[in-house]
Amino acid sequence: MATKTETPSTRPGNFDAYWNGVDEALARYPAAAAVEHSPRRSTEFATSYDVRLTSVGPYRIFGFLSVPRGLGPFPALLLTPRYGSVNVPPHFDDRQRYVVLTVMHRGQRLADEPFAAAYPGLLTHGIEDPGSYVYRGIVADCLRGAEFLRSLPEVDGDRVGIAGDDLAVATAARRPLFAALHVQTAVLLFHRLMEARARTSAYPIEEVNDLLRANPELGAAVARTVAFFDPVHHAPRVTARTLLPVGDQGALDGPEWLQPLAGAFGGEVERYPVTHEGGTDHDWIDAWMARRLGVEARPRVWSTE
């Protein structure tokens, strides 16, 4: 078990009340799932669907769903949305092994009516107030996706994994139904964000720098809001076995930077030192998730004849 560590991001006093409020708001709306067969993305081994669900707002979100053909139940994988307007449908390799749901949160393509997210701009949209911050709804969108995935009769409830950035951590914390969590540490948005912003000028974190350069008086309010989303404060509720890829010393996914997060998880944490060889890293992480969920690994690095 990982040891607990002091964290530089302060947990808001009303953290639990805030997130309980999100759960209550979500519970007020039925998912009203509309599941439509997608012939184009269906294959001889998996059937694909376009899914629409209601989240808080109310707001209609979208998902790519793929279900293996044959007798289930099957292990399942929830892929939380990336930072950007587009998420690709589940990969061919994953569709052969898992029920897979990729969520498009509010503002992303296929879930961009009536709200179309701006890039850059989404990260700071309403950031002055945690009650109206766009990520409150975005986390709810992911929670709704988790509930929907878990409700499918084809899903083996003991073998559900989740992968993504901060959204995956928050989802695994609020819906403790996952056996395995892969945190995409290289693209975390909220972990120690107010410190991270001083160390990078790369977007999307640069959005916060842009905002505070123009409006320095908002610094305290922004810090208050983003603390609700820092995965370090969600991690204690995570029961899933967790994988943290760890980058170079000094990097924003480096070992010392991630230490507070690694130490905060409630469940077992494994660290994987990334090689920066994309094929090597993919195959190691794929095999890790496959072991957790009881399926075969699907390495993508091929050997040469």
Next chain:
Amino acid sequence: MKRGPADAHTTSVERPEDFDAFWAAIMAEVAAIPLNPRCEPVPLRSTPEVEVSEIGYDSLDGLRIAGWYCVPRGSYLSPPYPGLLIVPGYISEPTLPKSWAKMGYAAVGVAPRGKLRSNLHYNPGYPGLLVDNIVDRHTYGYRGFYVDACRAVDFLLSRPEVDPARIGVHGSSQGGALTVTTAALRADAIACGAAGAPYLCGFMDAAGLTHSYPYEEINEYLRLHPAREPAVRATVAYFDGINFAPRIRCPMLVYVGEADDICPPETGYDLVKALNCPVEMHAYPRCAHDAGIYWEMPQVEAFLARHLRPAAYELHAEPTVG
């Protein structure tokens, strides 16, 4: 899984006899359209060193194309500046190339049609763009998309602070493809290009080598419409980077991951074999669509600096993503 060595692959791409005429007609059509450039400073995104502007210009079919323009402030670095076109990946948003501007480039991050802020009148979606009207070269989605990137060169040429003899282009994945097509279609203006994991090279070979998106869109399309394979093959030949390659005259840098499941390395090698210009190629074993960017980024910076001579070449850009 086993495959032959990537560098031993032979492309199946054939160059249509009227390839050059097809593109000459398109480029003549767009040349007749006034650029109508707009450059609106965005103080929120600007820094003491770099002024950021939102730009717009007219392109093929009368579409208005958006982009970001990042240029060193005169108080930070004196003009003229080399121009640098940063071209986007398939699913990524056009970047604000502030870090390149801090190095001394007048840099444009272009949003070709269908990308956010350029999708009012054309919005095939993602997935979608790769197969949008793929049976007809005259209306295929990439016809205008390629031209929109080329028009960003005209935008740079319209700027008095830009040295017209020092304009480069760089991107990875679809950005690698646009680097190739822009260097070919604007061989008159492009001084060098750096293409990572070049996409849209050997379309049909690539679709046969991978099940990763975006090429999987072609496999899905042909599963539904197998009889259209000849029409698809005929169309994409007019848009294949391998067929654009012989037109490029400037120095090129091409880098690939030898385990890239998104843009198969075989097609990157096929591209390089088709180039007749000075070319450097770097291949990274066990790297995937990252194309070895962890090691390659300093090489990209050095290559561009060697040819474009920015004032603050000792600084570093944000790593390029596709």
